[in-house]
Each structure stands twice: as structure tokens, then as C-alpha cells.
Amino acid sequence: MLAQAITIYQDSPRATHWLGRHLERFEEPVRLAVVGPPRSGTTTLVQAIGDSPGELTVVDAPAPAPGTIEGTLSEADAVLHLVRHPHHAELDFLHTVQDHPIARAAAVNAIIVLSRADELGGGRVDGLISARRLARRYRREPQARGLCQDVVPVAGLLARAARTLTQADVDAFVELARVPRAQLEAHLLSVDRFAALSAGHAELLARFGMFGIRVTLPIVRRDVRTVEDLFAQLVPRSGLAELLESIEKNFTRRRSVLKARSALLGLEVVLRMEPRPAAAELASQLEQTLASAHDFRELRLLAAIHTGRVKLPEDLRAEAVRLTGGQGTGLAERLSEVDLRGAIQRWRHYAENPALGSAERRAATVVLRSCEAIASGTLR
């Protein structure tokens, strides 16, 4: 469709440049924009996630002024929305972003991050526990439905410190662990008291934050003293592990769908800004594609299952995830341990079973469509 559009718009340099750029993007890594209000921690989190060459490019996208949202996000295939508290007005921004017909039809490219998650627990070592509870609750709320694929809490500062950990940091913690406990406790009561320990420790504090120090110290006390080992302990504790997993599952592994989504959005902009009779056919083709794109439905279903918005019995749940590509979109991954003919009968039955809730019946219909697409060989 992009190639067709380039032919139709060859006399418009602006349109062909824009469309050509969208064609190029198919070859590029998934482009992930990290968006949030000032001081929500976007810069810190971008450094914590880091690029994965050939797979993922992460860009820091400070919250744009109202009205420039489309421009900022049109370059991204997927978005992390940072909020410091989910019930804050900050979420209105996300509603605005998704308040576009195509964005809504394909709201499959966003993860909400509860950033600076350690602060939700008041800096206590178990801070992330309350943040996780909040995220779990929020994932199921109607307000989040249709807006995002997942809600994940992350203590970005600790995550970045883990990512950039050096042997010198480990040594500084080892030295800290030698200070008698009672004496150290007094220093751990406040940032000022801690910084007073020594200049080197002030730097450690700046990089790890008080939460990071409190979390890391007991690990080092348990004799974890190499960069690799400490890194392995800090990645899950900062929430970074869960975030990377969610990015992988929802974005990197679904690269082709996200790229297609970006291209459709890009095409829509040209068709809307420079309408012409020769493009009418293309416009209706675009509409049809969006209405029937099964890939988007699969992505939404997987997110609904993952977040608990759709509740299926355990065995059905596992099969639904596999058949809709949650373990990999290839035929082998979809069909492992599944007899396709039996699955089609089963899922048709579930789709019509009045004992299931309406969300579950709709889910079964999506799984059924996936099975039928596999059977007819039309699955891309």
C-alpha cells in the first residue's frame, strides 16, 4: 500500500518523502519512545533499558506540548508512558494520544510504566511490593483497558545503576558493608547523613538513590561481590526484568505488526492531508485492513489474558496464548501440542457457550479465527 501511494503521490515531494521514510522503517529496529511529564524519569529509564542492536531503539521523548503529540509519536512504533501515579491527571495525556481512530483500532503499542516506583513505597526496601500491587489492580481497571498492553512498575534509578554497575561500585558497597550496622543505620536515615560518610559514598548515593543503597547493601552482605552477580540480583529487584520481558513479549516479538501499524498510520496521514480522487481506492483499502486486521486482535487478546481482563481456565488459557502467537508467531510455535481440527471444534464451542462471560466468548472467537487462518494457510 505504501508503494502504491508513492506512485499516486509522485508529484508531491512532501508526501513521497514521508511515505519513503515509512518504507525504510520496515528495515529498522522497533523504535520505542519513552514519554512522560517532566521529572517522571524518562531520561533515567532510557539509559536503564538501553538499545538492543538490530532489535530495539529507545528514544527519550519528553512530554510534548499539547497539539504536537502526533508529530512526536508518529516516529515511534511503540511507547512507554511513564506516570508516577496512575490516577494522576497524567493519564489524560494517554487518552488524548489514543483518541485517534487508527490509534484506537490498534491500541497495541503502549505500556504504562509506574515510574520511580520506589517512591510509591516511601523508599522502604519493599517499596516495589506496593507498586506491584497497584500495577496489578490498575491493569484490570476499565480506564486502562484499550489504552495499553501492560502496566509495569519500575524503579528506574536503581535499574540504571544496575545497568552501569562497575567493580568500583561493588567495592564501595563492600566497604560500606564493613561499617558496623548500628553506626550505618544512623547514616541510612537520611540522604544528608549518608552523604556525610565520604565523598565516594555521596556519588554512590547519587547513582543508586537511598532505595538502591538499602536494597543493594544486604545483597553485598550475603557475599555477592562480582558485577555480574550483583547485576543479576538487582535487575529483578528494580522491576527492570519485568519491564524488559513485557517489551520483548509485546513489542520486539511483534515487530512486524507494530511496523505495519506505524505504516498504516503514516499512510492515513497522507490520505487525510492530501486527499485526491486517485487515492480513493487506497483509502477504502486502508479502512478495510484496519477493520479486519486479525494481528491487532491477537495482540489485544494476549494483553487481555496477561493482565487478567479476560479470565480463562488454566488449560484453555495456555492453549489460547499458544494459538494466537503468544509463544511465537510461527506455525510450529502456535501448533505445538495442539491438534488443529480438535482445537477448531473446541474453540467454536467456547465462542458460543452461554456459560462463559461475553469477554471470554469474544476471546474464544479470536482464538477460533487464528485456528481458521492457520487451517486455510492465510496466516502471515
Ligand SMILES: Nc1nc2c(ncn2[C@@H]2O[C@H](COP(=O)(O)OP(=O)(O)O)[C@@H](O)[C@H]2O)c(=O)[nH]1
Ligand atoms: N527515587 C527515584 N528517583 C528517580 C528515579 N528515576 C529518576 N529519579 C530522579 O528523578 C529526577 C528526574 O529524573 P529524569 O530521568 O531526569 O526525569 P525526566 O525529566 O523525565 O527525564 C532525577 O533527580 C532522578 O534522579 C527512581 O526510579 N527513583
Ligand SMILES: [Mg+2]
Ligand atoms: Mg529528561
